[in-house]
Amino acid sequence: MHEEVKEALLNGVAKLFRRPPKTSVTEWCEANLQLGTIQTDTPGQYSTRLTPYVRDVLEDFKNPSIESETLCFGAQTAKTMTMMAGLAWSLVNKPQPAMWVMPNKDLAGSFSETRLQPLFMDCEPLMELKHHDRHKWKRMSMEFIGSVFALIGSNSPANLASRPVGILIMDETDKFAESSDKEANALELAEMRTKTFSSPKILKTSTPSTPEGAIWRNFLEGTMHRYFLPCPECDGEIVLSLNPSKSAMPKLGCEAALKWDQKARGPNGWDYDKVEKSAHYECPHCKGKIWDRSKTKMLRNGVWRQTNPYADPRQVSRHLPSSYAPWRKSSWGRLAVEFLKSMESLEGLKGFINGTLAEPDMAQFEGGDNGRKEAVITELTPLVKTYRILTADKQIDHLWWIVREFIPGGHSRLVAWGKCDTEDDLETIRAEHQVNPDLTCVDSGYEATTVYQECARFGWFAIRGDDAESWVTHDKENKKSFELPYRVRIFDPYIGTKNQGKKKIAELRWSNPSIKDILHRLRNSDTSPVRWEILENLATDEYWRHLDGEFKDKVFNPRTGKIKHMWVKRSRHWPNHLLDCECMALAVAMKVGILKTKEIK
């Protein structure tokens, strides 16, 4: 062996047995990494000064108790750079086989050439460990003393499954190749590679795509860390949103909204210059205006906080939209302009929602303030013959309820909605709004026994949603069978108790898919066959949030192998109780004959 090579090798071996340094990962990266002109607009020593939110992510590379790290980050937030820096630290300080997966091989190759290898080659401690055989330093695989590093495209399943790794980095996971029938998908295949290691680390980064995409699912399953910033005016903690009432993010109550001069809209559309200059965040606590120039200081004093208390602490997940990025192209003014421009584009908001807000596309901006199709009325004109229906959705310790008034033929209007604590409160509300007990019902999908007994006590009936499309009903008189989106059963709620035989109640089953389609149709006042109205003062953001809590999506049924369009919740945390109440009211109106099914079908 050549003397120089031998010495270098021995040197490297000695370094292997060095204890991990006491310095933090961030300190090590800032001391040992250089960025060239290809990497950044500001070449020179690597620094986290402008992006302090990446520091905790870097430290997680050192923390053996963290198994997985999911970064659901927007564009321009330095997520890939942070993975590169953490990887360089790992290869030097905690050597073990590592793998970097990108959507495809070409992307991985050019990423290696233009970004990763230049970073590695300028990193002295890593180059000391570099294998001197030049055949072991290739574009897609590099050997170091103590570790082998490979880059792979998600579209090469054979490579994905080929070797065990201790560190697995998956970049842009939501663009990974779809699996064919027989193979596990790329993510699963890659994750299997870490099984033989005692403390492997799996890191995923991506801008999200759909709610079913890997990054969003992993984010929701993890700790859901969010980056909290101090308001420069009142020092209260805030998180940056765009329009909190339309966000797919679970609500924290401290979301700052992005605002701009509404007068910047002229007859020919928005004056983007004015929008950009006037854009600012509004503090949810003090209503103060927060300007882009405060961003750097706010970021420096920001802190990551876990917002999912139920998560396994080993599964860290973080969310960061592009509004946190410190660069000029991510200024709040530019974001506001980008939002308005995408809103007016043919392609719509999907790219903005995924790439900039770092949220899955759940049509959250569809039917916005200007685009609402529902009929909102300013006052209740008195009508001769009306039927009021009260429906309630039972939760653990409260009930959501609505009162909707119908006239025969189906024209209806929402006259009240709210939330109350007990069934006794609901009975008071029923009396106040002069609803007949016969037209009052509570959802029995939750705590059925209690609901049945409360219904018997107050003379109401029970109601429950069902996944069936319809039920066949026989009309004995006319000797006909037909299908209806509801059905009724009468039963004894006290069966098996000492009160058995004293009272009977009814339970109305309604078809989730059919009634939701009907409600959707009625909500569009341009095309609805009957008027379905909301009194103006009831049409609040909260009401619309519930009403928009579900959207129709393609769902794959593995049993039938078919894709079905179904109403699904926008997210686990997005409330939809008033939507259910509105559906129940329609089912009741149909059952009692006020709303004629034939007029809708």
Ligand SMILES: [Zn+2]
């Ligand atoms: Zn404030």
